[in-house]
Amino acid sequence: MNELPKMLAVVVVRAGTLPGGADEAAAECSGAVFAVGTGTREAARSFTAARRIWTIEVPLVAPGALAAALAPLLEPVDVVVLPASPDSRDLAARLAFRCERPLFAGALRCTADEADLSRLDDSLEVRVEFDEPVVVTLIPGVRGIPQPVPPPDPVELAVNLPDDVLDAELVEVLEPEPETVELTEAKRILGGGAGLVRPGDDGAAVMRTLTSVAAALGASAGATRVVTDAGWAAHDRQIGTTGVVVDPDLYVAFGISGAAQHVGGLGRPAQVISVNTDPSCPMTAMADLGIVADAPEVLRELARRLNGAADG
Amino acid sequence: MEIVVALGWSWQRVAVDPLTGGLDADGRDRGSNAAEQAALEHGLRLAERFDGRVLAVTVGPAAADEVLRTALAAGAHEVIRVDRDDPLAPSSLAKNGADTAKAIASALRGRSPDLVLCGDRSADGGTGTTPAFLAARLGAAQALGVVKIETEGQSILAHRRLDGGSREVLRLPRPAVVSVEAAGVRLRRASLPALLAAQQAAVQVIPGERRQPGRAVGRPHRPRPRELPVPTGATAHDRVLELTGALQERIPPTVIGPLSAAEAADELLDYLQRHGYTRGTS
Amino acid sequence: MAEQSDVDVVVVGAGPAGSAAALELARAGCDVILLERGPFPGAKNVYGGVVYGRVLDDVLPAWWEDVPVQRWVTRRSTMMMTPTQALTVDFRTDDWGTAPYNGMTTYRADFDAWLAGKAVAAGARLVTSTVATELLRDPSGRVVGVRTDRPDGDIRAQLVIACDGVNSFLAKQAGLLPDTDAENQTLGVKETLALPRRTIEERFGLSGDEGADVEILGCTGDIPGGGFLYTNRETVSVGVVLSLTGLAKSGRRPEEVLADLKAHHAIAPYLRGAELKEYSAHLIPEGGYRSMPKLTADGLLVAGDAAAMCLAAGIWLEGVNFAIGSGLAAGRTAAEAIAAGEVDQLGGYRERMERNFVLTDHKNLRGAPHLVLSERVQQRYPRLLCDFAQEVFTVRNPEPKPGLGKLFRRTATRHGLRLRQLAADAWAGFRVFG
Numbered sequence A: 001m002n003e004l005p006k007m008l009a010v011v012v013v014r015a016g017t018l019p020g021g022a023d024e025a026a027a028e029c030s031g032a033v034f035a036v037g038t039g040t041r042e043a044a045r046s047f048t049a050a051r052r053i054w055t056i057e058v059p060l061v062a063p064g065a066l067a068a069a070l071a072p073l074l075e076p077v078d079v080v081v082l083p084a085s086p087d088s089r090d091l092a093a094r095l096a097f098r099c100e101r102p103l104f105a106g107a108l109r110c111t112a113d114e115a116d117l118s119r120l121d122d123s124l125e126v127r128v129e130f131d132e133p134v135v136v137t138l139i140p141g142v143r144g145i146p147q148p149v150p151p152p153d154p155v156e157l158a159v160n161l162p163d164d165v166l167d168a169e170l171v172e173v174l175e176p177e178p179e180t181v182e183l184t185e186a187k188r189i190l191g192g193g194a195g196l197v198r199p200g201d202d203g204a205a206v207m208r209t210l211t212s213v214a215a216a217l218g219a220s221a222g223a224t225r226v227v228t229d230a231g232w233a234a235h236d237r238q239i240g241t242t243g244v245v246v247d248p249d250l251y252v253a254f255g256i257s258g259a260a261q262h263v264g265g266l267g268r269p270a271q272v273i274s275v276n277t278d279p280s281c282p283m284t285a286m287a288d289l290g291i292v293a294d295a296p297e298v299l300r301e302l303a304r305r306l307n308g309a310a311d312g
Numbered sequence B: 001m002e003i004v005v006a007l008g009w010s011w012q013r014v015a016v017d018p019l020t021g022g023l024d025a026d027g028r029d030r031g032s033n034a035a036e037q038a039a040l041e042h043g044l045r046l047a048e049r050f051d052g053r054v055l056a057v058t059v060g061p062a063a064a065d066e067v068l069r070t071a072l073a074a075g076a077h078e079v080i081r082v083d084r085d086d087p088l089a090p091s092s093l094a095k096n097g098a099d100t101a102k103a104i105a106s107a108l109r110g111r112s113p114d115l116v117l118c119g120d121r122s123a124d125g126g127t128g129t130t131p132a133f134l135a136a137r138l139g140a141a142q143a144l145g146v147v148k149i150e151t152e153g154q155s156i157l158a159h160r161r162l163d164g165g166s167r168e169v170l171r172l173p174r175p176a177v178v179s180v181e182a183a184g185v186r187l188r189r190a191s192l193p194a195l196l197a198a199q200q201a202a203v204q205v206i207p208g209e210r211r212q213p214g215r216a217v218g219r220p221h222r223p224r225p226r227e228l229p230v231p232t233g234a235t236a237h238d239r240v241l242e243l244t245g246a247l248q249e250r251i252p253p254t255v256i257g258p259l260s261a262a263e264a265a266d267e268l269l270d271y272l273q274r275h276g277y278t279r280g281t282s
Numbered sequence C: 001m002a003e004q005s006d007v008d009v010v011v012v013g014a015g016p017a018g019s020a021a022a023l024e025l026a027r028a029g030c031d032v033i034l035l036e037r038g039p040f041p042g043a044k045n046v047y048g049g050v051v052y053g054r055v056l057d058d059v060l061p062a063w064w065e066d067v068p069v070q071r072w073v074t075r076r077s078t079m080m081m082t083p084t085q086a087l088t089v090d091f092r093t094d095d096w097g098t099a100p101y102n103g104m105t106t107y108r109a110d111f112d113a114w115l116a117g118k119a120v121a122a123g124a125r126l127v128t129s130t131v132a133t134e135l136l137r138d139p140s141g142r143v144v145g146v147r148t149d150r151p152d153g154d155i156r157a158q159l160v161i162a163c164d165g166v167n168s169f170l171a172k173q174a175g176l177l178p179d180t181d182a183e184n185q186t187l188g189v190k191e192t193l194a195l196p197r198r199t200i201e202e203r204f205g206l207s208g209d210e211g212a213d214v215e216i217l218g219c220t221g222d223i224p225g226g227g228f229l230y231t232n233r234e235t236v237s238v239g240v241v242l243s244l245t246g247l248a249k250s251g252r253r254p255e256e257v258l259a260d261l262k263a264h265h266a267i268a269p270y271l272r273g274a275e276l277k278e279y280s281a282h283l284i285p286e287g288g289y290r291s292m293p294k295l296t297a298d299g300l301l302v303a304g305d306a307a308a309m310c311l312a313a314g315i316w317l318e319g320v321n322f323a324i325g326s327g328l329a330a331g332r333t334a335a336e337a338i339a340a341g342e343v344d345q346l347g348g349y350r351e352r353m354e355r356n357f358v359l360t361d362h363k364n365l366r367g368a369p370h371l372v373l374s375e376r377v378q379q380r381y382p383r384l385l386c387d388f389a390q391e392v393f394t395v396r397n398p399e400p401k402p403g404l405g406k407l408f409r410r411t412a413t414r415h416g417l418r419l420r421q422l423a424a425d426a427w428a429g430f431r432v433f434g
Ligand SMILES: Cc1cc2nc3c(=O)[nH]c(=O)nc-3n(C[C@H](O)[C@H](O)[C@H](O)COP(=O)(O)OP(=O)(O)OC[C@H]3O[C@@H](n4cnc5c(N)ncnc54)[C@H](O)[C@@H]3O)c2cc1C
Pocket: A121, A122, A192, A193, A194, A195, A196, A223, A224, A225, A226, A227, A238, A239, A240, A241, A242, A243, A244, A254, A255, A256, A257, A258, A259, A260, A261, A262, A265, A275, A276, A277, A278, A281, A293, A294, A295, A296, B121, B125, B126, B127, B128
């Protein structure tokens, strides 16, 4: 145990599956990673950026108890990095509290001495320097993954989950709804963002138009969180780090700014098209084809051409 | 049942100068966001269902009384403000929710809430960490990023998102801290008499600790260059080609416009055609 | 009073008129509710940008010390333009740059919230995010309160003051305003553009908190109207005001007209590199005195734009001060009527305004809207004056300079204007404005 590095990734695993951003967190820590949770041995085999893996198998993923069990182990580690996925986000604050360290959530980059945090929907980057041991969460999809390396043999560690820490009782895990599956497996996706709905317009109707245009192109429709929060599309349509993680070949973004939390769920599409009035927004900057135009109008035009009618 | 709802007092829209990273916001545009209002609505419904009481708490300056009065008007039974004002500065935005959780907990001293409801995240760069810190501090169970709350007999079930579109259903013990997304529910509209009464109500204020202004420097966001796999070609020549993509057929990224809707549709469809995304299902 | 009232007065709309009325009432000790549909007063209110504060001197002494000002107007220009020319009369005075000041640029979100804050400090109860949806009446038809869009949202009051702005829904319900009134309304569209403070000061020749106000004639093509350009601290507002009927006839979109003004060579250099912050549009009641509705009904007073109190007469576009003036008068009248227990005696409202600037100015300038929007003032005079200036200043050596009188007659004839007509308009203008 005394050979733990100064920077270490902690990844929460469920039933042998790695969460989004697991390899990126590992890569940020030069490949040193704790895989914690259920099915950790199996999950350890799917890392591509890990060079040293410790597995910690527990009967169930419960953030309060896990934090209590892990805290003493992490004492020698200066910088603990977790991917900002749902389970790791749960654990990060509990760990920070247990270890009496500050938490820097939502980082784009992290070194042994400092982190750049993404704030204000990705328009601001805040650099913080570390003057004490810290916990950091890293936004998935931002860093990229290096050349894959075969996973090393994991070192198994054992912990005892305390029974005096209160956690919620797991009733069941609901499999993704068919809708969601359809989106995660879609090879072509048309995404709608805040810029697709004009103030005062019926957003739900606009999203229905997007769905029908998508259908005409053999694609599925997705959305940003702004759109799903507004209730214009169901929450299972939300693409991003806190929504559905997809991996299409083609992504066409309508009125989407390209925030890290959205792009983090996009996989690596071969072709990206962005229709946006702002030629310098991140989505257009990363697109193969950036079209500077009014997205609502363009969608209406596409609906007219492809479906013969505009119902938006 | 004792229910606490934590309502934030954050800037709802902050403009960032794309050159300097300077921050600008309208002070009147502060308040609680849709997720926090959804938390309040959930709290009010559960209080009706379980014959409970709702205490609304905010950590903010005097102006934040406004969100508490809104809560009273909507049906909260009691409100407390922890007096603290955070400047709009990179160091406050870098915040982790630990301080705020501590402040909220200070308002709950001497009480034993069964359920604390929070928003999933606050508007001004919040990261949704406050609720987890609060759970840790209160020794409570947690359920974060909840999209649906149900009751089953005497127990409360929370549905929350996991990776990849699956969800987990949690049965909440007491005490529990829940953070909810803005999904599904909207805060009820207060009646006029309740609104007028809330204007006159006294808000209990307790002093809060000033936050340490941490060292933090803000600048406009620039995308991080993504790391790429090392080229695998056998010869240096191959590796250079692989890295630069010189012989790959690839259209260089282009930005065109401003275009009219018709021109834009032409360009888009033409591009899809050229790249083989013609009509038909994949 | 057959039924019990919840409050003495309910004022609908927390624009300048409503807040002024509520302020007067609260100060007189009345229980008053001020209803506003926006999340805060001024949240969505639109105007050009200049407020003349003299009307506040009596009510809020030294108001300039805490009013949320952008710049104090010390420079006022009137510009006449054709598509390729511009002739400007430019006036500046240091006097307007020191207390008690003359005009200021201010944002409505700031100004309206400030004025409403004064009413609240005086004891008025402000209720935001609440829309008045209907007048409540007793069997005799007397207005006894308003219904709002909130649950249990009826408010019964001894008097209602409608300050709900142009096209007042309440004044229409009371039968005081016709349902449509396009003839007497103009559409104002405006852009707020961001520029660095230093740039604004250099381009407009200003220093410190000085501001400029440019009123423009002849910039709206064949649509009757006018334009304006105002400086704020770090933004400028540029806009056009367009006759609704003219706009409809022209088939053009208001944004196009504004885009043309912004591209004009006399305007574009002021705006170069500016970043668009906001686009907004709003109606203006421009009919003036002749189009004013009856100002009271049984239990109801109407003030501000709701009563067409905006003074829009070419080189003047003053609505806020008239709204405040009429609001104060309505509030005071209502307070007196309630104190005297004679809520049916509302005649003092009109009398009060006939004695002060509100109706005096309107009466004196009653011909102005018609004249200013006439084809000659809109089209021919700007062209005539610009051409004349060009003739005067074009040097044609070796030809000698022509006499000015001859030049003027020649230019006038070229524009198809006979001197008799000119004289008649000059006389009309003198009578309207003199
Ligand atoms: C912890 C956390 C988790 C998050 N998880 C997710 C997630 O999973 N998924 C997600 O999507 N977001 C997520 N977000 C939110 C994310 O940060 C952004 O706020 C969101 O993705 C922005 O959505 P948007 O692009 O639709 O809206 P905006 O950022 O508001 O962008 C709108 C865009 O539309 C353009 N536009 C405006 N008008 C027009 C027009 N007429 N024509 C064309 N273009 C126009 C604008 O130029 C702009 O680029 C998360 C945030 C946090 C803090």
